[in-house]
Amino acid sequence: MENQVRERSGYVAIAGLANSGKSALINALSGRNISPSHIHKGTTRIPISSIYMTENDQVCFIDTPPLDFYEDEKLFNSVDAICLTLNTTEFSKQLKSGVLQGFVNRIRTIPIIFVPTFIDYFPSELHSAFVNQISMLVNYQEIVPVCAPTGQGIKRLRKVLVEYIPESGRLFPDGCTSLHSERFLVSEQIRISLFSVLPSEIAATTAVQIEEFSIRDEKRYVRANLHVARHSNKGVVIGRKGTMLQNIADIASDGASRMIERPLYLDLWVKVREAWPENIDDLTEFGYVC
Numbered sequence: 405m406e407n408q409v410r411e412r413s414g415y416v417a418i419a420g421l422a423n424s425g426k427s428a429l430i431n432a433l434s435g436r437n438i439s440p441s442h443i444h445k446g447t448t449r450i451p452i453s454s455i456y457m458t459e460n461d462q463v464c465f466i467d468t469p470p471l472d473f474y475e476d477e478k479l480f481n482s483v484d485a486i487c488l489t490l491n492t493t494e495f496s497k498q499l500k501s502g503v504l505q506g507f508v509n510r511i512r513t514i515p516i517i518f519v520p521t522f523i524d525y526f527p528s529e530l531h532s533a534f535v536n537q538i539s540m541l542v543n544y545q546e547i548v549p550v551c552a553p554t555g556q557g558i559k560r561l562r563k564v565l566v567e568y569i570p571e572s573g574r575l576f577p578d579g580c581t582s583l584h585s586e587r588f589l590v591s592e593q594i595r596i597s598l599f600s601v602l603p604s605e606i607a608a609t610t611a612v613q614i615e616e617f618s619i620r621d622e623k624r625y626v627r628a629n630l631h632v633a634r635h636s637n638k639g640v641v642i643g644r645k646g647t648m649l650q651n652i653a654d655i656a657s658d659g660a661s662r663m664i665e666r667p668l669y670l671d672l673w674v675k676v677r678e679a680w681p682e683n684i685d686d687l688t689e690f691g692y693v694c
């Protein structure tokens with residue numbers, strides 16, 4: 405009898421405290437630079453998805469904002485498995501964190517895979533000590549230590565996660581890379597570029613709002629406003645003779661055109677929306693609150 409190939413398709417959420425390597429992990433697991441990853445705490449503000457596909461398996465990974473600030477219980481209870489990242493450079497503090505323990509206690513029906521991150525800070529002999537400590541404290545499903553930026557442990561983690569995905573027909577069409585619109589993904593690419601060139605406190609308080617998303621001369625044309633939270637930040641984002649803004653546009657259009665596989669022209673404007681991160685109407689307008 406012929407061996408039937410089993411197809412799996414489903415969802416894995418990535419949860420964890422601020423700066424525990426969630427976004428670096430989704431980028432490594434899905435093989436694409438989709439979610440801004442930066443040392444600033446709270447870089448991820450909205451869940452973002454990235455789909456990994458092989459001939460037989462499809463996994464939609466969902467990166468989430470840090471549990472310290474936000475927990476979308478509905479989302480975490482609707483996935484097939486959760487990767488819970490634990491920054492090993494703050495290992496004891498994170499393990500004892502009330503936020504983390506509360507999360508593990510609340511999520512009772514979804515398998516949790518513990519993922520100690522930043523293991524490149526420690527010699528390999530110590531990695532099993534992290535595994536032992538976690539397994540003494542919680543009723544765990546699996547523990548897979550990783551270093552997302554170098555790719556260490558990523559193959560093994562993918563293999564482990566796929567086992568938690570149910571057998572089913574393919575949920576996502578071939579070639580589909582994310583559940584988000586191209587427009588949203590381009591705005592996140594612009595955010596990634598802000599973090600790579602601006603001081604992090606300015607990048608983190610600059611909202612990207614796309615005003616026009618059209619096709620012109622067979623190119624994707626994107627006009628976007630960068631809303632800074634202070635008047636004094638405007639000059640920094642523009643830079644001397646516009647060099648900083650040009651730099652942001654170059655990095656963002658390079659990343660975005662690779663992502664959407666089409667040439668892209670990016671027209672960026674800097675506006676001031678004084679103290680927007682403290683204003684609920686502004687947060688809603690910029691898509692950070694539903």
Ligand SMILES: Nc1nc2c(ncn2[C@@H]2O[C@H](COP(=O)(O)OP(=O)(O)OP(=O)(O)O)[C@@H](O)[C@H]2O)c(=O)[nH]1
Binds near residue numbers: 427441469470550
């Ligand atoms: N050395 C090392 N750096 C890492 C590792 N994982 C992530 N980083 C870096 O740590 C910083 C924070 O990583 P993120 O992926 O943004 O962390 P996060 O959990 O998504 O952060 P928030 O969205 O703010 O909650 C970034 O500069 C990453 O490049 C790792 O395993 N080793």
Ligand SMILES: [Mg+2]
Binds near residue numbers: 426427448468
């Ligand atoms: Mg993040």
